[in-house]
Amino acid sequence: MxxxxxxxxxxxxxxxxxxxxxxxxxxxxxxxxxxxxxxxxxxxxxxxxxxxxxxxxxxxxxxxxxxxxxRPDPVTRATFDISITRHEVEQTGAAYGYQLIGATQEVPPRGVQAVFGQKIAQPMLRVQALHLADARPYILEDRWICLQTSPEILSLDLTGISANEWLVLNKPYDRLDMRFYAENADPARAGLLGTAPGEALLVIERTTWIGDAPITTVKASTAPGYRLRSQS
Amino acid sequence: MxxxxxxxxxxxxxxxxxxxxxxxxxxxxxxxxxxxxxxxxxxxxxxxxxxxxxxxxxxxxxxxxxxxxxRPDPVTRATFDISITRHEVEQTGAAYGYQLIGATQEVPPRGVQAVFGQKIAQPMLRVQALHLADARPYILEDRWICLQTSPEILSLDLTGISANEWLVLNKPYDRLDMRFYAENADPARAGLLGTAPGEALLVIERTTWIGDAPITTVKASTAPGYRLRSQS
DNA sequence: ATTCGTAATATGTAGCTACTTAATATGTCA
DNA sequence: TGACATATTAAGTAGCTACATATTACGAAT
Missing domain, CATH: 1.10.10.10 (Winged helix-like DNA-binding domain superfamily/Winged helix DNA-binding domain)
Structure with missing residues (x-):
């Protein structure tokens, strides 16, 4: 034939x-x-x-x-590759910058406890940091790290390495949950992102697990103009 | 062993x-x-x-x-299933509603011509419609349909069937391109979506192709509170 | 040394057989 | 008629062989 x-x-x-x-x-x-x-x-x-x-x-x-x-109900399946923020910035040809805003041990608010499915409130490490592209704000991340699964994080100098990068390289996950939504910038975030309050921000929330144990959850607020594109 | x-x-x-x-x-x-x-x-x-x-x-x-x-540069690969809007609404248990705002033949603006890679400006069918969940605005779509690849659409009664649904069922695509971003609601969209101007909206843009020929491009502005979650 | 052709090598693909598993269809008995 | 056990079916998986293809490694010639 x-x-x-x-x-x-x-x-x-x-x-x-x-x-x-x-x-x-x-x-x-x-x-x-x-x-x-x-x-x-x-x-x-x-x-x-x-x-x-x-x-x-x-x-x-x-x-x-x-x-x-x-399939009677056709779906359009889109895949997105989310890489380490530093690489993402460098790939655009821009210079990457990282700025630690704060790292404190706190008991997480209700919402964070909920995504982790925690019953009892345990203190976690909260890391807030700003990623920069050519010295301009790119992504603001507000991260909660479970100290039960990642105690080593406490002995790290987070002013040098971003928690994002360290976790990806050292704490691979099992399960991942992502949420995308839009939110108006509150005054605090607007200041950090160098934009006006009320500006629409694309927010990417990610939670990772190893087995049944949570590793970390991040709320990444992207600077205005940020776009996410599907692969292929 | x-x-x-x-x-x-x-x-x-x-x-x-x-x-x-x-x-x-x-x-x-x-x-x-x-x-x-x-x-x-x-x-x-x-x-x-x-x-x-x-x-x-x-x-x-x-x-x-x-x-x-x-992989030296680990990526987190997330997949999203985007189904027909009607099914998406019905799956939440809400009643689906559809409202055609307008269907006109126009020469598309520069931006739309650009995503299609068109050199010469040809008139296309522009369909604007509102999807409702329990009579509340859910998604506002602003769609451009290529009349070269889908001439049949002109003989359809778009007040009854949404262009979204008809295209998915009748014009399967070859290639898909998606963009996600956040945008402040302008007064017109705010009115249609029943929200305040300036409110942050998650916008999903999709363009589909069959071979080298474009089929349609949509800008779907979701109502405030809309969240997209990754599968698995 | 640099270039270029060739050999070596690890993954990719095709084909076949045999068996497993899940779901449907069927047939029997009450 | 209905319930339940059993047979049947079509996809899923595992193993094997053989060959294709892309790259790296190497060695010869300039």
């Missing part, structure tokens, strides 16, 4: 195109892997890999015995 | 844990797949699948001949 055999990406694209062109619509059932394999003259494992990929990207749903069908 | 053989997810978790515990740190080179396979008494293909997964999630980097190494 063809001089070159089909790779699993070819198979994936082929099925993808069939869905795109309406050959199969939302909710429709696709043939069994084995039949597609025969049709395309390739191995079932090739179709299986192709289908896995389509399933991962949210285009189809696969169930044992039930077969494969086009 | 064990009564049950290791699956590729077991292998993945095992390597993941080795990185978590510091057995291998950022930048470190991992053993060859074949060696790991022998070490764990499983097939190379099993290790390969495990490694692929770790690579996909941004934890390790793999290069032919170069081997596998822990």
């Amino acid at each position: 063809s001089d070159t055999r089909l790779g699993w990406k070819d198979v994936r694209d082929r099925i993808h195109r069939m869905i795109l062109t309406g050959r199969y619509g939302p909710g429709d059932k696709l043939p069994r892997d084995a039949d597609i394999a025969e049709e395309l003259n390739c191995a079932r494992s090739t179709v299986q890999r192709a289908m896995q990929d389509l399933s991962d990207s949210g285009l189809v749903e696969r169930r044992r015995k039930g077969g494969t069908r086009v | 064990s009564d049950t053989r290791l699956g590729w997810k077991d292998v993945r978790d095992r390597i993941h844990r080795m990185i978590l515990t510091g057995r291998y740190g950022p930048g470190d080179k991992l053993p060859r797949d074949a060696d790991i396979a022998e070490e764990l008494n499983c097939a190379r293909s099993t290790v390969q699948r495990a490694m692929q997964d770790l690579s996909d999630s941004g934890l390790v980097e793999r290069r032919r001949k170069g081997g596998t190494r822990v």
Whole structure:
């Protein structure tokens, strides 16, 4: 049929195109892997890999015995890469700056206790810091670090290394939870970010866990104009 | 060694844990797949699948001949599922409402022409609509639809079906570009969203393409309080 | 030394077999 | 008719072989 055999990406694209062109619509059932394999003259494992990929990207749903069908409620799945803030700044060609505002041991407020699912209030390390790009405020982070899982943080000089960077390199997480929302700058944050109070800020909240134990939660308020773009 | 053989997810978790515990740190080179396979008494293909997964999630980097190494610049990869707005609303248990504000043929402004990479200014269909949750404003969308790729949209009654939904079901895309940012509500949007001018709004911009041809671009201004959460 | 071609090597892919697992369908018995 | 055990089905996983491909490493020629 063809001089070159089909790779699993070819198979994936082929099925993808069939869905795109309406050959199969939302909710429709696709043939069994084995039949597609025969049709395309390739191995079932090739179709299986192709289908896995389509399933991962949210285009189809696969169930044992039930077969494969086009998702009736199509989702657009977007992925974002969030790297260490220093690298993010340096990648734009700007000079990175870091400024520690404060590091204190406090009992976290209700909201922070809630995201951690804590019952009893335990003191945590609160680190507030400002990331700069070409000496201009870039991201203001308000971070709470669990001292049970990261006691070593207390012996660190946080004026030199950002807690962000140290944690990413030394405390890899298991589970991650992210929230995005917009918030008006209060006077305090406006001052630190060098903007006017009331300015709309994109806020990125991240909480990381290792097993059931929380590691840290950050509220990163980005400077006005900050944009997050999806990969691919 | 064990009564049950290791699956590729077991292998993945095992390597993941080795990185978590510091057995291998950022930048470190991992053993060859074949060696790991022998070490764990499983097939190379099993290790390969495990490694692929770790690579996909941004934890390790793999290069032919170069081997596998822990990413020196770890990224946290977050995925978001964006579904049809109606489904999103209904899933919260709220009643969905849709209100068409206007549909006109216009030549798009510079900014829209730019995201589409258009050289010559061609008229497009502009659809402005409001999505409601329990009769309260939820998302205000300002959409531009390319008439070259979707001429059928002109014969639709957009008071009944949202352009959002029709496009997702009928014009699947090839490529997607997303931007997130925060913006202060201008008086017009504030009125439509039932909030005060200046309020911080989370804005989600999406542009979809089929091949090289643009399909649509939307600027979705979410009502205050809107939050986006990452999956898993 | 520098350049360039070639060999060596680790991952990537395809194909096959065999078996497992989850979900559906069916058939039996009350 | 309904409930429950059992068979069937289609995807999921593991193992193996063989070959492809991308890079690095090395060695020869200039």
